Amino acid sequence: MTAMLKPPVQVARNLGWRQVLGAGQSGDGFWAHVRGQQLLLLNAAIPFNIGLLVINMAVLLALFGPAVPFAQLAPCLAGFAGLSLMWTVRAIRRGRAGVPGTASHGRFWRVTAEISSLGLCWAGLLFALLPVLPADRQAVLMIFSLIFMGAISNAAATMPVAVLAVVAAIASAMWAALPAGAPLEHPMVALGLASFALIKLRAALATTYQTMARLKSDADLKDQGEVVRLLLNEYESNGSDWLLELDAHGRLTHVTTRFADVARRPRGDLIGQPLLSLIDPTQGGAAAVALARALNDAQPFRDLVVPVPLGRDLRWWALSGTPKQDGKGNFTGFRGVGRDVTEVRRSQERIAQLARFDPLTGLANRSLFRETLEDVVDRAIASGRPAALLFVDLDRFKAVNDGFGHAAGDYLLRQVAQRLQGLVKGGATIARLGGDEFAILLPDGSGDRPDRLAARIVKDLARPFPLGDTGRAGAVVGASVGWARVPDDARTPESLLRCADLALYQVKGQGRGAACQYSAEMAEAAAHRRRLEGDLAAALDQDQLALMFQPVVDAADERITGFEALLRWHHPELGTIPPLDFIPIAEDTGLIVPIGHWVIDRALAWAARWPQHVRVAVNLSAVQMEDVDLPVHIAAALARHRVTADRLELEITESLFLAEKPVVQQLLAELTALGLNFALDDFGTGYSALGTLQNASFSRIKIDRSFVKRATALGDDASAIIQAIVRLAASLDMATTAEGTETRAAFELCRDLGCTQVQGFLFGRPMPPEQATALVADLAPA
Template identity: 40%
Template sequence: MRFFTCLTGDHNLWLVGLAAALCLIGSIITFRLFRRLRAAEKGARPAWTFMGAIATGATIWCTHFVAMIAYEPGTAIRYEPMLTGLSLGVAMLGSGLALWVASRAMRGAAELGGVLFGLTVTAMHYTGMAGFATDAVIHWSTAYVGASVAGAVVFGGLAFHLARRPGKLGPVVLMVLGIVALHFTGMAAMTVIPLAPLTDASVGDSANVALAFAVAAVGLMILGAGVATYVLDLQFRIQAKARLEHLLEGSVDGMVVAQDGVVLSANAAFADLVGVDHGALVGEPLSRWIADAAHLRTGALTQSRIAGPAGAEIPVEIAVRRDGGHAVESDIMIYAVRDLRTRLAQERRIAHLARNDSLTGLPNRSSFLEWLTRQTADPVPSGKVALLAMDMDRFKEVNDVHGHAAGDQLLIQVAERMRATLRPGEFVARLGGDEFVAVVPVQHREDALDLAERLRDAVTAPVVLDHAEVSCGLSVGIAVWPDDADNASALINDADLAMYRAKASLSVDICFYEEEMDEAVRVRRRMAQQMREALDQGQFSLNWQIQAAVDTGAVTGYEVLLRWIQPDGTFVSPADFIPLAEENGLILPIGEWVLRTACAEAAAWPVPHKIAVNLSPVQLGHVDLPRLVHQVLIETGLSPSRLELEITETAMITDMERTTHVLRQLKLLGVSIAMDDFGTGYSSLSTLRAFPFDKIKLDRSFMSELDGGPESAAIIRAVLALGESLHIPVLAEGVETLDQLSFLRDQGCDEVQGYLLGRPQKTAEAEVQPAARVLWNPDRVTAAA
């Protein structure tokens, strides 16, 4: 009752209302500044602490001073200026300290700050009361003083405790209650006994009211400065938030801004990712979608899972950044959430493509080698592993007739059939094109036939394409580890050899590897490899065989002959390696080397004899041959009239139109064209009619059979007559005896070439051998003998 009596009887209620209004406004501003202080960056915290100290101190002091002016003890009252000013300083300094402590990230910091705030209100009040001067006797109640201090401390602690929570009204009410309780309980603790009566109360009341409003105006100006600062900062923060939201919405990744684990803002990408309406995200705990959000490491990329629509887990990559970089409990955290479903799907697809064929889905070469290596490295229960090398027959016909799209459809269906025929432990893969392999553990060699026959039946069954029904065969070669090879590489080679034997056979399509039968293929492969090395290491060389006129014996030119002598001195016959070079395409670089080297050597001769260079059908079919010949002639400086290119009838027949076009281009360069091995082809006369050759070379087989009967002599006479009729010189190859040379001279042959004139040499001979010169110089017969 003393508290209420003091409030209603001893105070001017209008001024009390003014004090209460100041206290309410100041409390609202105080806690707004306090929340801004807690969220401020480290560098801005002193400024916000200062503003909070000014606003809070002004709130406490103005409330106290206006309430003191409202106090009417019935005697004149004066206020000591020094102590009154000191009370304002105590209010501001204490408030600043309380706000700074309460904003720390320590446990219980808010409550400690509230206690300091209550003590600050107490110190300010009783410092101000010490400056209270009047002509009266003052008695103090210790109980009321203690109650005022307890009320200020309790309400202050509760106010700052609630200030760290989302609510806004509770802290303001508690702060007002703390200040009011302190002041009016403290005033109730004081009993004033006047010593002299108040003479003119009306004048005192008017002065007090004027003073109260002046104090309130000053207080409001101080609070207004705090409000203006807060408003300007709030406007800046709103603009920054708008920019942040613009940046968030511009990101393709999900972006979330959270404070104290609560979502402040999120973009549409994150809302779509979690399947929640964009507006429903704000204010919700982030842990609802990111369970481990509180444990994510700042500045690091973390792969995690978030809760998606209907409880589905979505793999994501989360990057966390602390806004402002200050370490307080109310940090604003920015989460960048990237959906990994597409990337993981692509990674799975890439991993699948790395190990599987992109067209058929079967394992590819890499998977096959890994599987075979594992099978042959680790002991298997059966002790043997069979490797099946398979190649489809007539597949090229499907591509040529129906197109490559149809060929792809065929491969897809064949692969599905192969996969369907497999049993546990069996493996099939596609190496490329129409080549397949299979691996199966076996107990005996013959056990592999079961898988081979099943795969053959799957492949050879008719396949219905879009517009046709096609059927292909299957050639299978089987090699068994460790019977046929002791390592995976040799096993693959053996199965491949057996497959080529099956492909070449007309009666069987499944062949086991047999070392004796497959040795020829192995030798050819080894020779092909050695040929590549010979070209790189310069093991090839050129020999020159002389050509002479029949009537005079004068040297007319030289034919270039390719020789291959291996480092161990072994001579490899051109009849062995030239066909192999044509098969694997090495004839192109070898032929270019022969042409370039021969032209370079001939260009350095003192006598400008003609040189003859053989062209392979493979070279002749190459569209760049005229350009190559022209380039070589320019580089070596050899006159085009000295170069004679020899071709066979077989090369002409393969593609008459294209070959004729290429030969005409060569003729335009000034190069001579000779038909080699004339008489051994299929359509010699039609070939001569198709292109105007500069020379005909009669095949050496006619010379070797000249003594065997009249047929060869008759054919030679016919060829020579044909050449004379067409005005094409004829050169006879393989002349080895004087009788052959004499016969040719009698029949009007133009030129000859053979061992009788001279064997091939590394350098061009100046003249023919003595054994042949006796025909043109009878006086030297005895010497030659």
């Protein structure tokens, strides 16, 4: 029986017996509302119950009134009449004033007592009538009693205490009022009465539980709704997003203050406007098309970023929406949210700009260049219309960067970009590939257009560049241009890059400051160079390198004072390869360092066999002068071959000092400390400057062969240059060696101009070390 009276599980989790039976705490607002709803349901059933009560009373009086003295029925009838009259008056009053939404604890229990008194009045009737009625009339009265009990239980279904009182009073009276031995006094009748009473009580409890659960759920939803409204208000006031609602035709039906502020229009102007009318169709792209399709097909959409023009300002909105339906499932429009993502969009555009364009010059970067190159090549191959690629390399940018700083270098690069943009027209792409390297893609590379453009670039970039506030009027940098054409020279992006690079390499190898178109011979030369690179690595191990020695002669007595060591490569298949062909390769690959160590060691090994007054000169490249192990190696070689340091002369060129690298100055200091001699080679060519002579303790200046040749052929002007160099050297206590003395006339001219030593074919061509050793022995003083 206890299980029958337990509340449903989902309700019992939140409601207990005390709340169900007593309608909660007296001072609680929610339970006051629950009690008010319980009484509201009861009041709704009052008219029917009063009518039922009147009918029952009339039937009872007609059937059973004569059998019982009226005095016995009077109290019960008076109770029925009084309660009916009271409820009727109360219903009329509440009908005028309206039913209150809440009820106090005391009022709830007073009504409970009133309903319970109905059960007591009916029980009094049963005690008055059942003992005096025959069995058939007893059965009829009991049926009426069950009807009355059911009606009252249904009317007060949400007031279980009242139902319990009515059911208990009537059921008990029905059984207790039967006279002993009556036919209805049967156990089965008692069982039926008890079962009926429990069913009605269970129904009342279940109804009460369900009603209270529904009211509690409604209250929770109301609280949640209040929270949601507060959050939405906060969201609208402080959030960056806004809410929007559309009808089935895509027109705005609800415009929040935030939305109106973002749209920069009054709310009244926006209501009724199609959402699509706010969007710029010319810039909307795929997102605008997707939004129009979603609105037309009643499909949800999410984070569609569309452009919205607001005066001269173009904003970007991210829109999301979900279709909404009415109770019958009909589509009624959209409910969604919008967000201004203009700054995010601009940030993305800036990131994309940085990813595809050079931040210094604004030109395309290597990534965008590569994409464009593939597209240009594909279209040129497909159409048969040639395109061209030009590589532009600044000739003397490093000198500007090292001499005036990176700020000046950056300023110059921006000017180069501006000049290139002024020269290149017609849909071409200009890119900065890195450092001082630029590339130009010409979609139309037909005829002599690339050649003419390359020539204009060389000419325009040869003009001086101002260097801002560096204090220098202008820097002459110059440029070299190599170019190739597709499909004539190449048919893939990689091969086109290789061809243009080979053309640029050809220009730089020939002296820079010019333009050159790719040719097949360049590919052959490149293949030859690649072979030399591979073979040179094994040349040392396979004894393919050898030294030759050219005499240096005293101009006064024509005695040999020393030899210059000259490197030769005897390739087993290609024959003797001159230094001009393989030394640049050795420098580019770094092989010049171990080769240089070998040259110094071999030169000192042969010098050890010569007389003490005979020196040996060895050329050092700029790459070797960054080898921190060079002083240690030279010192070890001098000790190993027992050659004094003053017999070794290192020849270096002026270009070594242009970069002003600390490591070079440090190495010069360490080599000077060893007691070595230094000769400044090729003086008078390239970047000759008097300051160069102060960078090292030079003992000799070597006058380039070009001056000797011109002096022999032209006379006074060229001779004056040699004489000036000789005087400069003498003032600095330096000797001078004139290279290229191939004739007696050249020798006598150089001697007369004051040169202390000469070197050239007149006194000996480069010779094997054995021959040089024999020559020194023959000429050595006795």
